[in-house]
Amino acid sequence: MTTKDKKLFIKFDLQKFGVLPVLILFCIMFALLEPKFISVNNITNIFRQSAVNIIIASGMTMVILTGGIDLSVGSILAVSAVVALRVSLTPFSYLAIPIALLTGLAAGLFNGFLVSYFKMPPFIATLGMMTSLRGAAYLLADGTTVINNDLSFAWVGNNNIGIVPWQVFFAIIVIGLSWVLLRRTVLGTRIYAVGGNEKAAVFSGISVATIILFVHGISGLFSGLAGVVMGARLYSASGLLGVSYELDAIAAVILGGTSFNGGIGGVAGTLVGALIISVLNNGLIIIGVPYFWQQVIKGIVIIVAVIIDIYRQRVKVK
Amino acid sequence: MGVILEVHNVSKTFPGCKALDDVSIHLNEGELLSVVGENGAGKSTLMKILAGVYTSDSGEIVLNGETVKIKIPRDALDLGISLIPQELSVAPNITVAENLFMGREPLKHGFFVDRKKLMDESDKILDMVNAPFRARQYPRNFSIAEQQLMEIAKAVGQNSRILIMDEPTASLSENEMETLFRLIKKLKQQHISIIFISHRLKEVVEISDRVVVLRDGTLVATLDKHEINEKDIVTHMVGRTLSDYYGEANTDVSDEVIYSVHNLADEKFIHDVSFNLRRGEILALTGLVGSGRTEIAQMLFGIDKRRSGDFYKSGKRIKIENPIDAIKNRIGFLSEDRKGSGLFLDMSAADNISFNVMQQISNHGFLGSDSASKFSEQFIKSLRIRLSSPKVKALSLSGGNQQKLLLSRWLSIKPEILILDEPTRGVDVGAKSEIYKIIFDLVADGKTSIIFISSELPEVIWLASRVLIVRDGTIVGEIKNKNEITQDHVMQYATGVKDPDYTFTENKTLVDKENTNDD
16 A cells, blocks of 8 residues: 555545544533533433434434435424324323334335335435325324323433433434444445445345335334434424424434435434534523524534535545 | 648556557648547547647647647637537537527627527528528437537537547448538538548548558557558557466367357347357457447346347356346356446445355344455455455555456356456556456356456457457357457457358357257
């Protein structure tokens, strides 16, 4: 290996850490401006606030790794949450979580079917599903809010194990499983392969349709889990849940260094990306930045991150 | 007839290869100059330098006695040099006139498009090139010939004095070709000069005023009108030796047919392709670019859809509808497009090598952090792939080593039949001879039989135990005896100098039928 190759190699390794320095920088900045930021209470809060986004963004990472996108995650969340609440009000309340998860999975698989079978662009397929499922969530909730003050699975959103809230625990499990799937299984390698070079994957005898179906199924399943968490936290669900959550999830994935073109990235980065968004949300409030300015700043952070992504692609081409 | 264009001592180097080496040519006014040479001889590079697509490393271009700088395509157009590319770029959603004047529309009040003038001017230009269509038409359903005519009209409309035509006849019918040649004659009378690139030597001889022959980036011959004949052109085009390479061809191949293909055809181009592959054989499928070689190879592997065709492996009929089927039957396919349809550039070398057998080396689908690296070691060693660690990205390797990654991927499935499409494209001489050695070693024990495609004739001659020549979508000849496999012989079939040897395909079909009866 020549020295030039070595240089290139080190550069790519640095990219693995991606935006972690940015997260640390933000944390230090907020801590200096407002010491309350680093209290145990606030840190637990940040994690709790980011749990739902981490869960959704993990599935989103896999979809984006194949070169796709899933805009319907927020709507799937709403449908699953309403379904969970509805079932919890029946004698079969113990089935609430499994049925909600299956609902999410089914919606995701349908997305995957549209993309792989009809060859629809993922953006369009999931845009359509986003709208339809949003309507379905309102219909399932009869246009109001389904409330259950005696929710059998309320622990998911409100109890802790030790000092770790259950929802944070779920988020960690989801990130962990996703990491193992992507980095330590044949399937994971194929997800990267399809996103990195679909044609080569076909030439190597990979069924691209199966991979696409799988990642959308996972994205739906995780969105269903996020719906369970939301419903549990609120003791209620309505068609309004999870509106525009897809944007936060996509932002987390891209901030985390996963390439929009697919093939590059992973859930470790997504975790950092989701935490950056939560830290920004939390920190900007704590130091008293007006709401409208919070929006502006968050947008700028995302744009800068995408510029970095484009720059990274250019380095690759050279 | 004065000299209009002179090219002095132009050189151009791409990473890893010298595309043009000190080439000088000139072009007279109203002349048709043909530039011929094998694939990779440097024709396209030279034309792209004239058209401003590339810039030369050294040398100068003199136009009408003045030295000019052509840095971007716009410069060439402004100087009156137009390239009619092989890949036509006609926009189907706007009118013919808007296509012709794209980027230089006549204006009214300095802002609005002067529609009337646009249409009138366009019709005038269309008349000049005898176009059968009018300015207001949309080129939506235009044939290749009509699109080409639009490109020519565009050039004429810009008052170009020099037209560069890159393989203009490649996808034209006999009639369309005649029309094009008539138009060329008319343009020449208007003192427009034409640089013509073609692989079809018959037409080169027919229409050229002068021919220059390029080989390996250098100018090897200039033939004046009275010297132009096909045999001499072929002799100048080839004529390389393989003293640089080593390895040994296996001349004694068994008679056992391991694989046979019957009546392969696709929807439009490929037809009546039948052949046998014998155990331990290196069968070359050769022909010019665009002859259909790659399409045939891709159909054998189930990538391109076919209309008809059956495959038999060791006498048994097998189903190949997609690459998954092919791989199940232990057929491997090394694609000609290493980066486009071969490598996963952002994945590690080890993942690239083990990709096709990942399921087998995994533990119920789970991989250890080193599973792929451990598996790849044997190939990295035996194919002498040079890398610092199996975990480096494929991206960071040289062309030769990348090619070896791909070869390893296919060797890992222990292929019985291996299809190699341009196995040495874009690799340096050292890696080339190593790849030859790998190929020879593969067939030595008869476990693997190889179908290989190459545009490089010396390579075909060096490796092949038998050669099939493809032209216009079908097999037009076979060269069985190793000592008859010469560049001249192959070229004569490939360029159409030698008429198709149809007896070959008929015999083949008979032999195939006999084999089938045996089953």
